[in-house]
Amino acid sequence: MYDNWEELEQSIINCQKCKLCKARKNIVFGEGNKQADVMFIGEGPGADEDTQGLPFVGRAGQLMNKAFQGLGIDRKEVYITNIVKCRPPNNRVPEEDEAAACLDYLRNQVLLVKPKIIVLLGSTALKNILGKEYGITASRGKWIEKKDIYYMPTWHPAALLRDENKKIEFWKDLKQVLIKKKELEQIEK
Ligand code: URA
Numbered sequence: 001m002y003d004n005w006e007e008l009e010q011s012i013i014n015c016q017k018c019k020l021c022k023a024r025k026n027i028v029f030g031e032g033n034k035q036a037d038v039m040f041i042g043e044g045p046g047a048d049e050d051t052q053g054l055p056f057v058g059r060a061g062q063l064m065n066k067a068f069q070g071l072g073i074d075r076k077e078v079y080i081t082n083i084v085k086c087r088p089p090n091n092r093v094p095e096e097d098e099a100a101a102c103l104d105y106l107r108n109q110v111l112l113v114k115p116k117i118i119v120l121l122g123s124t125a126l127k128n129i130l131g132k133e134y135g136i137t138a139s140r141g142k143w144i145e146k147k148d149i150y151y152m153p154t155w156h157p158a159a160l161l162r163d164e165n166k167k168i169e170f171w172k173d174l175k176q177v178l179i180k181k182k183e184l185e186q187i188e189k
Contacts, residue, residue, distance in 0.1 A: 001108050005034060008108050012085065017101035020044075020086035020094075026053035030081030030109055037181055038073075039115035040064075041106070042082045043124040043156060044094050050087035055080045060157035067157075067167075071174050079113050081106065083128050099128050110149075116184050117177055118149055122156025141173050143180070150184075152177050 002008040012027055028045040031054050040056075048058035056064055068075050084094040084102045094102075110118070120126045123136040130144060130151060139153040154173035155166045 012105055018098045020098050024086040025050045027085050028053055028055050029085055031055055032079035033077050034113055036079040036113055036115055038078045038117045039113055040078060040080045040119045041125045042121045044082050044084040045087040046091050055082055063160055064157040067171055067174060081109055083124055093124055117180055118151050119177060120151055120153040126153045150180055
């Protein structure tokens with residue numbers, strides 16, 4: 001583990017820990033406030049993210065941005081990243097070995113950002129961070145506290161594109177995040 005961003009970022013530049021390195025255009029490391037209270041973790045880059053080297057800039061990301069705007073969440077104030085940093089071919093779910101190879105980068109990001117709250121976007125994020133026993137349908141919208149971090153599992157933004165109900169639930173979950181953030185700020189004062 002690195003105790004600073006420079007070394008961590010340097011360590012990933014030529015990463016070949018898994019087969020996703022072969023077809024990538026860009027590593028999508030993460031974006032946002034490196035001291036954010038709230039961190040968002042998705043699954044892995046899609047085509048647009050791979051092209052731009054930034055997380056959640058495609059259709060799903062735009063939908064997430066809309067929710068952020070509606071709720072008054074400043075995208076620059078949070079930190080956004082993914083389970084895997086390179087695009088899985090055809091946007092398939094990252095395989096176990098790929099996620100495992102990449103997870104140390106994410107652990108290091110969490111260590112450096114020190115978020116109070118982590119929003120887990122979809123099943124891949126939930127299972128890789130909290131464990132395979134968790135299912136997104138049963139877990140979404142419910143706080144899970146572990147080692148002083150509050151986790152909020154919710155739908156992956158791509159799922160919202162297909163389902164209006166999930167959009168409402170996603171909003172609800174993000175509202176809970178804002179409430180918890182305020183509560184935690186009050187406790188600190
Ligand atoms: N889906 C993800 O899980 N992450 C991104 O960055 C974009 C789409």
